[in-house]
Amino acid sequence: MLLGVKQSVRLERISPFQVTDDRGRPGCSLVGVVLSESPPVIYHTRRLSPEDIVHELLHIAHPNWSEQAVVQETERLGRSVRLPPPKIFRY
Numbered sequence: 001m002l003l004g005v006k007q008s009v010r011l012e013r014i015s016p017f018q019v020t021d022d023r024g025r026p027g028c029s030l031v032g033v034v035l036s037e038s039p040p041v042i043y044h045t046r047r048l049s050p051e052d053i054v055h056e057l058l059h060i061a062h063p064n065w066s067e068q069a070v071v072q073e074t075e076r077l078g079r080s081v082r083l084p085p086p087k088i089f090r091y
């Protein structure tokens with residue numbers, strides 16, 4: 001159990017060509033979680049850093065937090081917690 005997340009989480013790597021900007025042009029970078037899926041899915045176009053994973057797990061653990069609250073807590077944890085190597089998160 002990490003950061004109070006008790007459920008499983010799926011990681012799915014997607015192509016940047018599946019991600020469009022606000023004008024509909026493909027080729028964008030994305031790391032984001034979809035909480036409405038079961039289990040929640042973290043979609044990512046690039047290799048996830050430990051900070052990315054903590055950030056997205058906080059969204060899952062605290063769905064009512066604002067983006068700013070998640071960013072602040074990610075920074076706080078980054079200063080105080082030694083994270084396990086990210087390779088254990090790669091499926």
Ligand SMILES: [Zn+2]
Binds near residue numbers: 059067070
């Ligand atoms: Zn976020």
